[in-house]
Amino acid sequence: GAGVSQSPRYxxxxxxxxxxxxxxxxxxxxxxxxxxxxxxxxPEFLTYFQNEAQLDKSGLPSDRFFAERPEGSVSTxxxxxxxxxxxxxxxxxxxxxxxxxxxxxxxxxxxxxxxTVV
Amino acid sequence: xxxxxxxxxxxxxSEGASLELRCNYSYGATPYLxxxxxxxxxxxxxxxxxxxxxxxxxxxxxxxAEFKRSQSSFNLRKPSVHWxxxxxxxxxVGETYKYIFGTGTRLKVLA
Numbered sequence: 001g002a003g004v005s006q007s008p009r010y011x012x013x014x015x016x017x018x019x020x021x022x023x024x025x026x027x028x029x030x031x032x033x034x035x036x037x038x039x040x041x042x043p044e045f046l047t048y049f050q051n052e053a054q055l056d057k058s059g060l061p062s063d064r065f066f067a068e069r070p071e072g073s074v075s076t077x078x079x080x081x082x083x084x085x086x087x088x089x090x091x092x093x094x095x096x097x098x099x100x101x102x103x104x105x106x107x108x109x110x111x112x113x114x115x116t117v118v
Numbered sequence: 119x120x121x122x123x124x125x126x127x128x129x130x131x132s133e134g135a136s137l138e139l140r141c142n143y144s145y146g147a148t149p150y151l152x153x154x155x156x157x158x159x160x161x162x163x164x165x166x167x168x169x170x171x172x173x174x175x176x177x178x179x180x181x182x183a184e185f186k187r188s189q190s191s192f193n194l195r196k197p198s199v200h201w202x203x204x205x206x207x208x209x210x211v212g213e214t215y216k217y218i219f220g221t222g223t224r225l226k227v228l229a
Contacts, residue, residue, distance in 0.1 A: 014179055031215060040222075041222075042122075042220050042222050043162070043217075043219050045216050045217065045218075051203055056216070091161060093184075106164045107162075107164070108159035108164075109162040109163070110161050111159070111161040114162055
């Protein structure tokens with residue numbers, strides 16, 4: 001597609017509920033990233049995929065967070081047993097290149113999914 | 119550890135006035151530096167980026183930024199602000215694939 005598409009745009013979950021957030025990157029983009037943006041803060045890195053391989057998941061806050069990109073295109077971020085502190089905007093980004101060259105081009109971000117846990 | 123500081127949480131300028139948003143970074147090597155803009159309910163749009171070479175970088179929408187190694191700064195400037203520039207601005211430093219963002223500066227433009 002022309003841009004990075006994320007769905008849903010808004011998600012309200014009851015505490016303890018599982019949620020799944022979807023990201024469709026730009027076609028052909030090798031790298032895919034998930035960031036978490038809490039209210040009034042800058043985005044914080046969660047995880048990085050190069051094609052289908054998850055090369056870095058050091059930013060995932062807990063084992064309740066899980067991300068996958070099984071065919072190297074669409075990615076899903078899953079949060080199990082949601083807590084109030086999970087409320088944030090979850091941003092997906094993609095980049096044409098992979099590896100150390102990824103930073104050269106800058107990411108293209110999606111519009112994000114705003115998750116509210118009540 | 120790498121870090122980015124945006125000292126100004128809010129800035130208000132009149133339409134037509136000049137603008138400078140401050141960004142200081144902490145990074146051991148030559149950094150990749152970026153400025154992004156985020157309008158309400160939207161994702162982040164890349165304004166400009168610096169990797170090497172000329173320290174004055176031109177971006178979209180009439181923005182420019184200057185890399186000053188001696189001051190560890192990468193300030194964003196615009197000579198004449200338009201009402202449509204009201205948004206939140208994020209400075210970021212890139213380490214290979216991972217970016218570290220500042221906490222942002224919210225710009226308000228007075229008519």
